[in-house]
Amino acid sequence: MTWVLWRQYRVTAAIAGAILAAFAVLLLVTGLQDAARWHAALVTCAKDGTCANLSHTVSLGGGPLNTLAVLTLAVPLVFGMFWGGPAVARERETGTMQFAWTQSVTRRHWLSVKVAWLLLAAAVFGGAVAGVVTWWYAPVNALHHGQFTPGYFDIQGIVPIGYAVFAVALGIAAGTLIGRSLPALAVTAGAFLAVRLVVAYVVRVHYLPAVTTVYSVTRNFIPQGAYWPLSQGVVLPGGQFSTSLIAAPGVIQGFGTVPASCPASSSIQISTTLACMARLGYRSFATYQPGYRFWPFQFIETGIFVALAAALIAVTFLVVLRRDA
């Protein structure tokens, strides 16, 4: 069976390998340049003592290569549509399923080997892309601590492997249930995007309870490392959290909600207003996922997508073993 699959997929594998290689070379070259600039900037800032505001003096990770790296968000979807979708559907469409299933090989074996290799390929290729992107982002992450933010979280670490495995499983299941490649591709695309968006923007934030830090309105507070900012605002004297007012040294957003007893206008120093608010019991708060949870979140999200993939594969097996060729 493995030999058979290799014959069927070797062109696809070669194309994917070539694209991956080109992509890796591109990121490798620019990544090395970025890394060199980052180290040079570190050396310079250590000399002039300007390392605190390095993010204002050095620019890393911009330009078309950043766009390319962000576009790897779509890599799992491409695998799902073009590897997963036709895997079973195309054999049904062209009738080759009848050829394959009347050789001396059981449907279970046929499907097991096919699914296993496709998922493995998805994991390996998805992992390779994610590995290169993660490496490329290392200096950018060191500078901006942005890897926990949605969008950047999704192309680094191990989650892209989970996405790729899920997408291919989704494609295989959709193709098996629908029986035709083209509609299967469309359904795969739609379902993948829906699941990814819901998980990224609704579910992910709840993996672990967010941390809320309350601090004086006259102080600045920045959590350690690559935290994921969720919300900030002011704790009113009564204890309610309000996000319509943001108060920090030098910044007040939402002037309209500043207490009337504290003078606030463009002519009055912000620090005076903040001191007044502090006296009345106003405090600032920030809600966030701490940076040290980056990897726990990566593992949880990968686990979710692998579990979804397993469920889809189980459905695929049920259908293939029961439905007529």
Add this chain to the structure above:
Amino acid sequence: MTGVIETDGLTKRYRRVTALSNCTISVPQGRISALVGENGAGKTTLLRLLAGLAAPTAGRVAVLGGWPRQDRAYLAEIGFLAQEIPLYQRLTAQEHIGFGAHLNPRWDGESVRARLAGLKVPLDRPAGTLSGGQRAQLALALTLAKRPALLLLDEPLAALDPLARRDFLAALAEAASVKGDGGLTVVLSSHLIADIERVCDHLILLARSRVQLCGDIETLLAQHRILTGPCKDTTAIARTHAIVQEDTTARQTTLLVKLNGPVIDPAWTVEEANLEEIVLGYMGQDDAGHSAGPGTARLSAVGGER
């Protein structure tokens, strides 16, 4: 002795249509059985049920002594060729041979190469670029190379030219005889009665999703006669024999009957029926069964076949 194929009340319904209804047949070992019937009569459905590609809605089917099942040893005994001649368009003949070699315990790749070389079918070109006839030859050769005990072929002759048909049927007859003493059993569906007569010794006739005839061709020929006579009253004949088909003109009446003893009435001229007459007779019958009455006869009207 039970046959290689035994079915009992085999029925396959799809959402709206019944593709095969209450099909009970028996094919003894070593037969080359022709499966005939109009388009849509259920031939493909029956073959797919026998091959285990489809599961029946009702009834029982035993192939080589058991329910068609998913195990390697069983699958190795079944050779199946689908009507649409499915091949992997981008794989070459050579790769298809490798495909078979990797998936089958007994595999005679050499026979495929020899056959294709004889037919001048290139081994190194993608199947999608071969002509229809070449693809059919490749698919047939691959099916035979599996060396199964039962061959199920869905219209294997349709895509072949007359010369290729003759060669293929000869190869089939040879394969059946090589295995000798009741080895290879073949069921092949076809519309070409002349070709069937050349190699087949068994017939399964489906019409309107039902089995109309199933038996050895020799027996069927012996059982049926064409009766011609001026007499329009067929009740006397119908009393003893089964009238399959009745064709009445102003001057004479022609009957296809299934005999139940000799025809004694001298008013009738008795002739042997050939296979085509029997097949067409049963196809033209209505659902009422063997005793189509006057006015329902359509012997000359049966022209649905290619």
